[in-house]
Amino acid sequence: MSKNRIITLLTDFGLSDVYVGVMKGAIAQINPQLKVIDITHQIPSQNIAAARFCLMTAFAYFPPETVHIAVVDPGVGSNRRAVAVKCANCFLVGPDNGLFGGVLSRESAIASVELTNPQYWRTPAPSSTFHGRDIFATVGAHLANGVPLEEFGQAIDPASLVQRQIPNCAVTATGATGFVQYVDRFGNLITNIPNNCITNNNWSVTISNSYAPIHIPSGKTYSDSKPGDLIAITGSDGWLEIAVNSGSAQSVLQLEVGDKIEIILSPLLKPSP
Template sequence: MSKNRIITLLTDFGLSDVYVGVMKGAIAQINPQLKVIDITHQIPSQNIAAGRFCLMTAFAYFPPETVHIAVVDPGVGSNRRGIAVKCANCLLVGPDNGLFSGVLSRESAIAAVELTNPQYWRIPEPSSTFHGRDIFAAAGAHLANGVALEELGRAVRAASLVQLQIPNCAVTGTGAVGCVQYVDRYGNLITNIPNDCIIGNNWSVTITNSPDTICIPSGKTYSDSKPGDLIAIVGSDGWLEIAVNSGSAQSVLQLQVGDKVEIIYIDCV
């Protein structure tokens, strides 16, 4: 019996080619009644870290048992595994390359399988360059249609799933140390320092990836700084981020994913 779960799609395919459309066509061939929601298709090309962050940010806004198909897959056609994972509040389908490690830092994997059963692929001999269409879209649609996870392939240990390696956030005696985990389209530098690491209002952020240490004052909104000035705030998803009022913090600071960021509980002087 059809479950008619929601399916989401997150990819780095962009919107100028046919790739997203044909994935939706592959889903519709299995059940045209399934509801498909696009999270984004503008993940920077082959940027697994950005896909990890965006899926981690988005998944909690969908109903339980939503099937999230994510494809940022520079290793397509190689020996990297295609997987499906069942969590308490969602199902995940895509490459086993760390793309799901953000979600899995918040949701424990109940079960996981490698997608080895061609009965639930679009075709028995899938393209070596488009598993999003031939394996992931089909497997996700079958899951949404009520097929049991274990039917899709052989079981794998949740502990064996690939984890994307980015520096952890750590509390220090003077604040906290973390790193940039995502750069959004505005150039805001979103760190992996959560708001529960921030105590009170008397804090600033230091950047040491330049010849001089840069001290950035904190605020509650982007407009708490003058146009063109740096400011550190807690963003809508609870992470410390560094911004420039009416500008790009990434352009100013030239920081990349993984670069160090530190909170200190003193005023900038």
């Protein structure tokens, strides 16, 4: 039965406490040979939107059938479902609270179950505050070992999974409206405006939703601007990004996740299909 699939972990647990190590210990108790890779444990506390974005941008870099365990779970112990999902190229294990919505916007969910079978939990009486250790880590380990998905609990309709979809950007006659969907640790503002909206290499951005419009030149790298200056780039994750060379665009522009951005692009965006 053993498959020895790769397991990834993504949480908001940080690294100063024992929580991540304990989850890895629970996995190792089932199979110490399983390879466990940390995506990140620095998701801002209880920030499902940030977890959604980070898992969405990371999952495609792993081999097919990787088991992604993601635990950002402000509803732990409540009536939110614990789920496992089989997608075309991966498995997902974690709370059904929308953090898988980014992956599910790019991958077809083939089957899903609610984790109701305590045979695969660490204990039949799991903690009401640490499902990452008592349910998700052990289910993920058994799944990586090759236990069929249907063994973990009751089948549920994949269409019923909480998606937490983000709205698309809107292309306008002069540019686009969108919002900040993620702020990384450097203070770079990653928008929901896709890179493929840019027509060529000669473009710039004007943010118009401020007291005085802010003009931002474009570049290929952060160092294409002077230290302290704003720059707009096509980011590595596929989204238009606003940065400051050797600084924080978030601090300069005072924008947060969810804040609306209205931009004017020159040359203009490609027309909507």
